[in-house]
Amino acid sequence: MTVIDRPFGRYYEEFNVGDVYRHWPGKTITEADDHLFCMITMNHHPLHSNVWFAENETVHGKNVVVGNLVYSLVLGMSVPDVSGSAVANLEIETLRHAKPTFHGDTIYAVTKVLDKKETSDGKRGIVTVETKGINQRSEEVCYFTRRVMVWKQEFAPTRGYPYADDVFADD
Numbered sequence: 120m121t122v123i124d125r126p127f128g129r130y131y132e133e134f135n136v137g138d139v140y141r142h143w144p145g146k147t148i149t150e151a152d153d154h155l156f157c158m159i160t161m162n163h164h165p166l167h168s169n170v171w172f173a174e175n176e177t178v179h180g181k182n183v184v185v186g187n188l189v190y191s192l193v194l195g196m197s198v199p200d201v202s203g204s205a206v207a208n209l210e211i212e213t214l215r216h217a218k219p220t221f222h223g224d225t226i227y228a229v230t231k232v233l234d235k236k237e238t239s240d241g242k243r244g245i246v247t248v249e250t251k252g253i254n255q256r257s258e259e260v261c262y263f264t265r266r267v268m269v270w271k272q273e274f275a276p277t278r279g280y281p282y283a284d285d286v287f288a289d290d
Contacts, residue, residue, distance in 0.1 A: 128203025131244035193252035
């Protein structure tokens with residue numbers, strides 16, 4: 120029997136400057152997604168939740184997805200490949216919304232490694248990445264750079280599980 124642990128994040132040694140990670144899958148943002156996010160975050164701007172206002176009072180003529188939802192989705196898509204086992208997310212250095220996102224748009228994410236440096240204790244490293252959110256029309260809708268502190272493999276804590284290795288022993 121083979122036991123396979125799904126990788127979630129990377130160790131410092133696994134990052135190489137110039138590497139590109141295509142995150143999968145994408146996410147279609149629904150009107151319900153946008154409205155729920157607006158209500159949870161108390162962003163009650165009618166651009167996001169009032170069709171009449173959006174059609175009659177805005178340059179786009181339709182509702183626009185709140186930017187922080189787009190950013191949060193793109194960041195979340197990158198977690199399994201970039202920061203899933205990070206010690207800490209240290210900094211968002213740049214955040215840009217290049218184009219609006221509308222209800223029904225599908226967002227994909229891609230990340231490029233820009234830089235990496237060991238920490239002074241030699242147990243961890245800081246990795247700088249840039250991540251782009253791209254819609255189904257191949258338009259960049261969101262861009263940000265961030266710095267993430269990650270473990271070197273030999274110092275990383277072992278992943279634990281709330282069950283024993285013999286969970287299928289009776290099969």
